[in-house]
Amino acid sequence: MTATGNYVVIRITSATSIVLNSGSSLGAASGTPFRIWVEGFNDGGTFRLAVSNQSVSTQIYPLNEAASLSATQCNACSNATSAGVFYAPAPVTSQAMRVLGYMEWGSGLPTAGMWATGPTLIQLFGPGIKKPGEVVQTVQMSTTTNFATTSGAYQTTSIVQAITPSSPANQVKVTCYGSAFASGSADALIAIFRGATQLGAVGGQFRGNANALSWVNLVWHDSPSSTGSVTYAAKLKNAQNDGTNVFFPFAVSGASIGYMLLEEIMG
Numbered sequence: 001m002t003a004t005g006n007y008v009v010i011r012i013t014s015a016t017s018i019v020l021n022s023g024s025s026l027g028a029a030s031g032t033p034f035r036i037w038v039e040g041f042n043d044g045g046t047f048r049l050a051v052s053n054q055s056v057s058t059q060i061y062p063l064n065e066a067a068s069l070s071a072t073q074c075n076a077c078s079n080a081t082s083a084g085v086f087y088a089p090a091p092v093t094s095q096a097m098r099v100l101g102y103m104e105w106g107s108g109l110p111t112a113g114m115w116a117t118g119p120t121l122i123q124l125f126g127p128g129i130k131k132p133g134e135v136v137q138t139v140q141m142s143t144t145t146n147f148a149t150t151s152g153a154y155q156t157t158s159i160v161q162a163i164t165p166s167s168p169a170n171q172v173k174v175t176c177y178g179s180a181f182a183s184g185s186a187d188a189l190i191a192i193f194r195g196a197t198q199l200g201a202v203g204g205q206f207r208g209n210a211n212a213l214s215w216v217n218l219v220w221h222d223s224p225s226s227t228g229s230v231t232y233a234a235k236l237k238n239a240q241n242d243g244t245n246v247f248f249p250f251a252v253s254g255a256s257i258g259y260m261l262l263e264e265i266m267g
Contacts, residue, residue: 025113026053027083033168054132055267152241178249178258188246
């Protein structure tokens with residue numbers, strides 16, 4: 001109970017279930033690992049089982065047990081297609097909710113919403129289990145090694161770090177920063193890569209101007225869909241490909257600075 005902090009016991013005297021018909025993808029994408037969270041609502045003394053998908057590539061939705069929450073009716077429905085929405089057999093309006101656990105499809109489904117295979121993992125909620133958006137693990141690195149290139153193609157800098165995600169359904173937040181320099185009036189571009197894959201558009205751009213230094217910050221949320229070692233790197237290129245040097249990271253007060261922080265985020 002929100003006002004008092006007390007708990008309420010609901011007696012469940014028979015089996016309860018929720019059915020998602022084909023087409024109800026909960027916002028998951030085809031061929032992409034995902035996690036379905038299972039919740040229980042106290043709907044005025046009646047227990048309502050609910051499910052939700054709290055993570056997509058562009059957003060992680062919170063599971064806030066301190067709030068009064070609502071659920072959309074899904075009684076053997078085929079149109080439960082939104083992430084971040086609680087679905088229950090009957091509509092629920094502004095009621096208390098507790099997280100019960102989650103189910104994980106580690107390789108996704110060939111066609112989202114076509115429930116041809118069961119979960120690869122079923123986990124009850126309890127101590128040590130992270131909620132969506134919480135940090136599972138972190139890895140960081142720093143370097144004092146300058147990196148320079150004249151190439152018009154992206155080259156791997158001295159800012160490189162690997163992480164081994166604990167679940168393919170989790171995301172990795174990549175934070176990278178460092179000092180940059182370009183000779184003359186050259187244009188330099190910096191981007192974050194996972195292996196050979198560029199993440200998003202160009203992360204940083206700077207132009208040489210009277211030998212002035214620039215400071216570049218890059219942040220990206222990635223879905224590597226892996227439990228193997230994943231390597232992230234900042235890559236640099238001379239956009240003009242004019243043969244002049246561009247640098248990232250570059251010396252500041254005698255010591256070059258480059259930094260990367262990798263955070264596995266619960267999905």
